[in-house]
Amino acid sequence: FLFTGNMGTLINMLPLFLLFLLLKPLQFQLITDGSLTDEEFEEHLDGTGPSREPTKKLFKAHVIIDPERPLHDPTYCSNEMKRKNVHRQFYCVKEHFFLQASYEDIQKICHNTFMSCGEEVGICFTSEKKIEVVHCVLTSGIRMPNCEYTSSYEKGWVFITCRWQNDIREIIPESVVGMLTSTGKVPSYPHHS
Template sequence: MWQPSVVMYPLSVLLLLFPQAQFKTTHNPFIVSGNFEEDFEDYLTEFYGTGSTTEPTKEKFKRKMIIVPGRQIHISNEEYCSHAILFKNIHNKLRCVKEHYFLQEPYEEIRKICYNSFIKCKNGIRKCNRSKKMMEGLYCKLRRGTTSPDCEYESFYKRGLAIITCKWQNSIGELVPVSINDISMPY
């Protein structure tokens, strides 16, 4: 005679059969005014992301890489780089960056470098562009510290040919500078 068998499954396996619930946050724990909410969300995405997944923008380059053109750089002030890097919020997930360059040139002059021929970057990869004219800038080298805001930098004034990397920005349809690789003397 045939008898039906009953299979017993643990509750956790049975719960897998239910459709997944989709939760929606109704409360934002961060109090940010409406004007800055989108910028703040972009910042959090970039901060907690796995890498540079955000599209390069000229606004970001202007904010993080350019010192106001025509303004006097007071290199005698040893804390110039430390203050500039802290003020411009330059870090890698709150870790101090080992070095950083600032250029003291108008953005349009720097953008023209993107259309120059490729040269080797400091790391040996042939994806950098070099300026055709001398530019002024500032080199910041980490002196001590590991996490922001405890980073201390040495400041070095540099005048030479700027070596930068560029990427395509889809929203405006042009090459934009992304980072400054070096400011070197002409050969």
């Protein structure tokens, strides 16, 4: 691991969170079109299925929150997941994070301190400041538009993966893989069946 600045302080304060990151890789999966075979759907339930590479445009559309909308609405996730068309080949995603920050601020995280987020995720980057987040967890449904989610408002440090997008020649945020809340609690992540 490479830790500098504020992240070192965060790590000293919350070693159990880091252990959690090492033991249970977090995932974000996003595909916007197509259909799944039975075998691919089983892979989806395991979290190992194929995924379409996100782009700057998709990340902005599917992760960045409209600053005008109230974040404490209990139906926020169910409504926004449908409105923003967030799904995995029309199947419900198990978990999603909406961030209330500018795309440029999120993109800057790709240049922050990095750490390992487990084998499946690899290297991730953490925000240096707290970000307002709506954390969505699937409660019912399998296919769009029948996906229903719980919505919980959080404020804390987010962990993202980044990648190079060759056509625009920029490092872009790829996915939000988790967060550490400002109270030091780790949100519960759904287990794969």
